[in-house]
Amino acid sequence: MPNYTLNIAFDQAGLQALSQAGQSVTIAKQSAGGLQTAWITFQPQLNNVVSWTEQYSVYASTTNAQAGAQIITSSQATAIAGSSYNLNTAGYFDAGVPGSVGTTQYEINNGDPNLKINNVAMVTGGLVQGATVNGAALSAPICAVGILFNQQAIFTPIETIQIYTSSYSNNGIVISQVAGNALTVTYTTNSTASVAYNDQNNQFIMS
Incomplete structure (x- = not known):
């Protein structure tokens, strides 16, 4: 499976400006299906390396998918x-059924009527992806959508990222817009x- 790398360079003035503003580097990844999340958030060094593999897990959560919420997964499956x-009704994912959706898509079916968000039988679902940031491994949701009981959601990840600075301090926070x-x-x-x-200009440029 493909591997990807993002090299991020700062100068000392840039690091100082972010520190004084209380901001971090935030990376969001595009996906057709669901709201985006602040997938990766970290305090930068002068030279930073972010790498990831095109490998996903599906997840379910009882965190409400609203802007500012950090998604805490309750079940995941590669x-x-x-x-x-x-x-399933035990709150875990059954083995995947291949050939059910397009070759670049992933589908989640909510078959558990017991999991609820705000007293509604539903879960928040989406895709989780791992990455390495300056040698440290992490894993967080890249998208989030509410899935009612007995309904489905389809996700299509895209190898396009958006990088900016923000006041976010955790990975996997739902964002209303980049x-x-x-x-x-x-x-x-x-x-x-x-x-x-x-x-x-306080923004990233290609180098």
């Missing part, structure tokens, strides 16, 4: 593209990209 995953000055990085023919923080 997923294979093109498969459908049923959340910051307007976010830099979009699309991985097509190249698996590695490099960006730098411009402390004059």
Whole structure:
């Protein structure tokens, strides 16, 4: 499965500006289906390396998918593209059913009537992806959507990320929209990209 790398460079002035403003680096990943999350959030160094593999897990949570909420997963299962995953009445995912959706899609079926959010039989579901940031491993949701009991949701991850600075302090926080000055990085023919923080304009640029 493909591996991707993002190199992020700062100068000392940029690091100082972020520290004084109480901001962090935030990376959101695009996915067709559900709200985006602040997938990765971290305090930067002068030179930073973020890497990840094109591998996902499906998840279920009883966290309400609203802006500002940090998604805490209650069940996860390693997923294979093109498969459908049923959340059973024990609150766990059954084995995936291959060939149920498109070859780049993942489906979650909520088959558990016992899990509720605000007294409604539903879960928040989506995809989780792992990454390594400056040598430290993490794993967090890249998207979130409410799935009522006996309903389904389909997710299609896209190898496009958006990087910006924010006041978020945790991974997997639901966001209503990405910051307007976010830099979009699309991985097509190249698996590695490099960006730098411009402390004059306080935003990222390709380098």
